[in-house]
Amino acid sequence: MPDLSDIMYWLRVLYLVCQASILIPVVAGLIWRRRLPRNLRSLVYCCLMWLVLMSFGEYASWAWGNNNGVYQLVDILEPWFIGAAYYHTLRRPWRRYFPLIGMVFTALALFDYFVLSGLWQAITQTLIFSDKYATLLRYILMIGLLLLYFEQCLSELHPRSLWQDAMFVVSVGFLLFYTSTLMLFLTKHLILGPERRLVFAGLGVVNLGLHxxxxxxxxxGRHPPPAVVGAGLPL
Structure with a gap:
């Protein structure tokens, strides 16, 4: 029987390898960036943000034993990049409210982090940090955005397979990622001890799929898709 410490080590390795796979879309996005439409370019910048900040978060955890604040910054920036991608994808007049929604979310998240949940104390005193509401609000916004996109897909007649549509492929990946992490967020108080490492390794595999x-x-997205029959028609 393998030793428990060996299992934990290899699960950690699996998690780090899956996290490092962010290099795949970063390299692909940088190579083809000039040929991508605006919505996909926003996602290239999102991948770059993930690579820089999450690498720094891993370093901060190793060097100082404290990466509080890094992943919270990721959680604030992520909806802006992804929201920008869907702002240039959705064809609904109320998309003009996206920047306002983003500002409201950012303000509420900062209020939660620093007033309700004590992020500053967690940073200065190297405490375990967990926000109260910001993460759940982010999941609601992101999954809601994806559902709006899928509703748009259903309302249009596509001349080709949806799996040849770049934003559909991205949206499937995001839906798998956010539903998986939402389940982890809602059940994290039930997962204790070594099982946490197993769960995070599984989440790493989900990240790999997204990447x-x-x-x-x-x-x-290197080549623009053909015109969509019925695109832009009001419901």
Whole structure:
């Protein structure tokens, strides 16, 4: 029987390898960036943000034993990049409210982090930090955005397979990612001890899937899709 410490070590390695796979869409996005439409370019910048900040978060955890504040910054920036991608994808008049929604979310998240949840104390005193409401609000916004996109897909007649549409591929990846992490967020108090490492390794595999789908989307986005029959028609 393998030793428990060996299992934990290899689960950690699996998690780090899956996290490092963000390099796949980053390289693909940078290679084809000039040929991508605006929505996909926003996702390239999002991948770059993930790479820089999450790498720094891993370093901060190793060097100082404290990466509080880093992942919270990721959680604030992420909806802006992804929201920008869907702002240039959705064809609904109320998309003009996206910047306002983003500002409200940012203000509420900062209020939660620093007033309700004590992020500053967690940073200065190297405490375990967990926000109260900001993460759940982010999941609601992101999943809601994806559902709006899928509703738009259903309302239009597509001349080709949706799996050849870059934003559809991306949206499937995001939906798998956000639903998986939402389940982890809602049940994290039930997961204790070594099982946490197993769960995070599984989440790493979900990240790997998302990164592969992002890279495929950038590959598909090199050439503009044919015009969509019925696009832009009001419901």
């Amino acid at each position: 592969v789908l992002l890279a495929r989307a950038f590959w598909l």
